[in-house]
Amino acid sequence: MDQSAALKAWRKKVSFFILMLITMIDYIGIGFVYPIFSHLLFRSNSPLLSPGASDMQKGFYLGLLLSLLSLAQFFFGPLLGKMSDRIGRKKVLLASLSIGAGGYFLSLLGILGMNIQLLLLSRIVIGASAGNTAVIQASIADLSSAEEKSKSFGLYNMSLGIGLALGPFLGGVFSNPDLFHEKAATLPFWIGTLSCIASFFLIALFFPETNRSEAQERPGFLSGIYDLKKVFQMKGIRALMLSIFFFVFGWSYYFEFVSIYLINRFDFHASDIGYFYGYSAAWYAFSTGFLIVPALKRFRSEQVLFYSLAFAGVYIFLFLMIENAALLWVYLPVLIYLVSLVFPTATAMVSNWASPERQGEALGIFQSVQSLGWTVAPLISGCFIGIYHKMPVLMGGAMILVAGMIYGYFHKQKLFR
Numbered sequence: 001m002d003q004s005a006a007l008k009a010w011r012k013k014v015s016f017f018i019l020m021l022i023t024m025i026d027y028i029g030i031g032f033v034y035p036i037f038s039h040l041l042f043r044s045n046s047p048l049l050s051p052g053a054s055d056m057q058k059g060f061y062l063g064l065l066l067s068l069l070s071l072a073q074f075f076f077g078p079l080l081g082k083m084s085d086r087i088g089r090k091k092v093l094l095a096s097l098s099i100g101a102g103g104y105f106l107s108l109l110g111i112l113g114m115n116i117q118l119l120l121l122s123r124i125v126i127g128a129s130a131g132n133t134a135v136i137q138a139s140i141a142d143l144s145s146a147e148e149k150s151k152s153f154g155l156y157n158m159s160l161g162i163g164l165a166l167g168p169f170l171g172g173v174f175s176n177p178d179l180f181h182e183k184a185a186t187l188p189f190w191i192g193t194l195s196c197i198a199s200f201f202l203i204a205l206f207f208p209e210t211n212r213s214e215a216q217e218r219p220g221f222l223s224g225i226y227d228l229k230k231v232f233q234m235k236g237i238r239a240l241m242l243s244i245f246f247f248v249f250g251w252s253y254y255f256e257f258v259s260i261y262l263i264n265r266f267d268f269h270a271s272d273i274g275y276f277y278g279y280s281a282a283w284y285a286f287s288t289g290f291l292i293v294p295a296l297k298r299f300r301s302e303q304v305l306f307y308s309l310a311f312a313g314v315y316i317f318l319f320l321m322i323e324n325a326a327l328l329w330v331y332l333p334v335l336i337y338l339v340s341l342v343f344p345t346a347t348a349m350v351s352n353w354a355s356p357e358r359q360g361e362a363l364g365i366f367q368s369v370q371s372l373g374w375t376v377a378p379l380i381s382g383c384f385i386g387i388y389h390k391m392p393v394l395m396g397g398a399m400i401l402v403a404g405m406i407y408g409y410f411h412k413q414k415l416f417r
Helices: 003-031 033-042 055-087 089-113 116-130 133-143 146-174 182-206 223-231 238-266 270-291 293-298 301-321 325-340 342-353 356-385 391-410 412-416
Strands: none
Touching: 003 089, 003 116, 003 133, 003 146, 003 182, 033 055, 033 146, 033 238, 055 089, 055 116, 055 133, 055 238, 055 356, 089 116, 089 133, 089 182, 133 146, 133 342, 133 356, 146 182, 146 270, 146 293, 146 342, 238 270, 238 301, 238 342, 238 356, 238 391, 270 293, 270 325, 293 301, 301 325, 301 342, 301 391, 325 342, 342 356, 391 412
């Protein structure tokens, strides 16, 4: 390898490392809200709501807090993805990180003042920033060959998992009044603000532009809505997109609301919930980084996606049979491994389907489909959690099974030949 090629390879590794680091930082910020919000809303005499608020009201506001981020991401993911095709990945990443810093600072003010309206606004702003997920994925696609994409997106999901492991852990620890003063719950939001600022400087100083082609289509704010229409016009990809929507709906319902089941079934506190999410995300990171590689090498993408959806949908129902909280730590690794196969496989399939100059657009569409699932599940279902606490497991498993059946029906010839 000559000196020029070696330098090019080194720059590629540095760029990839920066993308992984920023992904991890982003998801630390996203992950720590799970134990904080559920703890603040569902404890007695919630400081965010009026005295005597019912469990249905608390569930509604929890669903709203969780869904607004994804709703904003639904609109901004395709917009930022297309903008990055048009003006470059670096400029869009810098703009989104600036917005993210402002969003976390609003969250900080909302927690300090125990102001639910300010927290709701901050979730919209952070969701707009989180639309850069499509830009990060497009940058990874720019840096990877078709053969490398499954592995590259596996490493991306590993970084995501590490962030989600650290985020809920920090959120659970700092919202535990037995360990810290209650206002210590603001510390993760300080971390989120400063992390966005640090990521901004990493991109500005060390990340080169990876997009060498220029799309001519001008992006619009309603790209997310138009892109959903496109999904049903694309024969080769619509079954995949529809399956991913139902999978995300089910996983969102389970993962974002299972904390309420844990509170009622096992008397979990904020720190316990943080450990639960942290442990799950740690296994996700380990699985996507290492454990899924043999399956991806041995089986076709269509087979990996179908069987992971089918087995995950069935396995999730076993959650209701666990009577001892200690068994959760034995049960979770298998579930997380099955889930860890879904996103890297599906993301690589979408990226390989799209042309090089449309990576941002295609992955923006993929992101908008996921965001719609993350939005719909908590938005329409949060209030039901207060009525029936087993709903996250039942609805989650059912929707993931539906996702597997849809994909199996449309791709049965590829699966069983």
